[in-house]
Amino acid sequence: MSFPDKPIRIILPFGPPGFSSRVGFSVAPHMAEFLGQEIIFEHITGGQGGSNGPRAAAAADPDGYSLFMGTIGNIALLPNILPDYGVDPAKDFTPIIKLADTPNILIAHPSLGAVTLDDVVAAAKANPGAVKFHGINERSIHMLEFKSLIAETDINLSEVRPESGSEGAIEAILNGDIDLTITTGPRLLESIRGGDVVAIGAICPIRIGVYPDIPTMAELGLKTIGNGSWMGLFAPSGVPGEIVQQLYEAARHASEQPDVIDALNEQAAAINISASPADALAFVEGETERLRQACVAANFF
Numbered sequence: 001m002s003f004p005d006k007p008i009r010i011i012l013p014f015g016p017p018g019f020s021s022r023v024g025f026s027v028a029p030h031m032a033e034f035l036g037q038e039i040i041f042e043h044i045t046g047g048q049g050g051s052n053g054p055r056a057a058a059a060a061d062p063d064g065y066s067l068f069m070g071t072i073g074n075i076a077l078l079p080n081i082l083p084d085y086g087v088d089p090a091k092d093f094t095p096i097i098k099l100a101d102t103p104n105i106l107i108a109h110p111s112l113g114a115v116t117l118d119d120v121v122a123a124a125k126a127n128p129g130a131v132k133f134h135g136i137n138e139r140s141i142h143m144l145e146f147k148s149l150i151a152e153t154d155i156n157l158s159e160v161r162p163e164s165g166s167e168g169a170i171e172a173i174l175n176g177d178i179d180l181t182i183t184t185g186p187r188l189l190e191s192i193r194g195g196d197v198v199a200i201g202a203i204c205p206i207r208i209g210v211y212p213d214i215p216t217m218a219e220l221g222l223k224t225i226g227n228g229s230w231m232g233l234f235a236p237s238g239v240p241g242e243i244v245q246q247l248y249e250a251a252r253h254a255s256e257q258p259d260v261i262d263a264l265n266e267q268a269a270a271i272n273i274s275a276s277p278a279d280a281l282a283f284v285e286g287e288t289e290r291l292r293q294a295c296v297a298a299n300f301f
Contacts, residue, residue, distance in 0.1 A: 003064055003243050007038040010067045010233070011060075013053025013074055015045060019184055019267065020069050020231045023100055026263045030254030035246070049078040049139055051085050058092035062238030064247060068093065070234045072227075073141050076287040080295055081139060090288070094239055095280035097251045098232040102269040103185040103204035103211065104145060107197045112179045117153075117201055117220045120180065124155035133157045133180040134169040141229060142182040144291070145203055147298035148224040173197055184229055185211065185268030204228035210268045224294050227287065230272070232280060244277050 010028070012021050021043070028039040044053040054074050060066030075089045087093075106117075112131065114120045124131045135143030138161075150157055160178050170187060172178045174196060185208060192199045192211075202214045203225050217225050233251050235244060254260060255271050264271055274280035294300070 003246060004035055004037040006065065007040050008035070008065050008067065010039060010041050010069060011053050011057045012041055012043050012069050013045060013050050015043060019102060019186060019269070020071055022267065023231055023264065023269075024069050026260045027099065027251060027254035030257050030260065031250040034250040034253045047086075049082050049085055050074060051078070051082075051087060054087040054089075057234070058087050058236055060236050062236045064235060064239050064243040066236065067096070067247070068234045069231060071231045072229050072287065072291075075234070075284060076291050077141055077144065078139060080288065080292050081300060089284070092237055093234040094237050094244055094277070095284050096233040096235055096244055096247050096277055098230060098272060098274040098280045098283055099251065099255055100264055100269050101204055101228060101230050101272045102267070103202040103208050103228040104142060104182050105185055105188070105192075105202055105211070105214065106149070106200040106217075107173055107181050107183060107188060107192075108200050109173055109176045109179055110195070110198055111176050114200065115198055120200055121153050121155055124157055128156040129158050131157050131180065132160045132178045134160050134172055134178050135182065136166050136169055144294060144298060144300050145182050145225045147300050148294055149222070151298050152222055152224055189268050202228070208268055208270055209265055224297060227290070230287075232274070232284075248277050
């Protein structure tokens with residue numbers, strides 16, 4: 001029997017507005033055309049650290065018909081720090097392809113008077129504990145990036161934690177209720193362009209096209225927060241290699257289409273395709289170890 005002979009399900013562990021969901025929606029039509037079968041989505045949210053989606057994907061039959069949109073958080077970070085997460089990505093998933101990078105941006109409210117990282121550090125050291133930040137939630141990649149920033153620059157910031165997560169952080173920074181936050185690139189693009197907030201630095205390996213003037217944290221001398229966020233397509237462990245390769249080819253084809261590239265660029269992201277499933281595996285293994293070391297250095301447990 002040839003693969004595929006029925007629709008393929010992609011499990012999304014976030015709600016429809018999420019960036020990972022939008023990436024999935026962008027690539028799916030081209031994957032479906034390439035494979036000759038419909039791609040359907042299932043949003044499975046909730047659980048400790050959002051673990052319900054990964055658990056459902058890991059428990060699916062390893063036949064290539066159930067896939068999972070994995071991210072830096074649910075693949076490389078949370079399994080490092082939540083002992084009851086319920087999923088071991090190294091054992092439970094086979095990486096198919098890394099699809100895209102999206103920068104996390106260190107944002108300041110204009111009232112802080114900071115336009116550079118040196119300005120932020122100077123303000124924090126002039127008044128220890130007076131500069132307020134919000135890291136989305138206690139176990140987010142954004143919080144780890146803040147903890148790493150604090151440790152590496154030896155500054156004292158006060159954490160403010162609005163109840164409504166990322167949306168609360170965005171509202172708080174726009175209102176001037178906090179001085180700093182870190183958010184994914186698409187979230188405050190228009191506010192940055194309009195001068196409502198100040199982009200201090202981008203947490204990503206290279207500068208992103210829609211943010212050409214924002215330096216990366218590596219350019220600013222920081223060593224522990226460099227890669228930003230990423231996402232990719234995963235299958236349950238045990239899917240035959242030839243099916244994994246076929247799914248890789250379909251996802252690669254989709255990611256190379258101009259409309260997909262344009263859609264992601266508009267979201268301040270960049271297509272960054274792994275060269276093969278083996279390359280995707282090596283990347284995930286490297287990211288998992290990098291984040292493990294960052295968690296140890298920042299006491300993020």
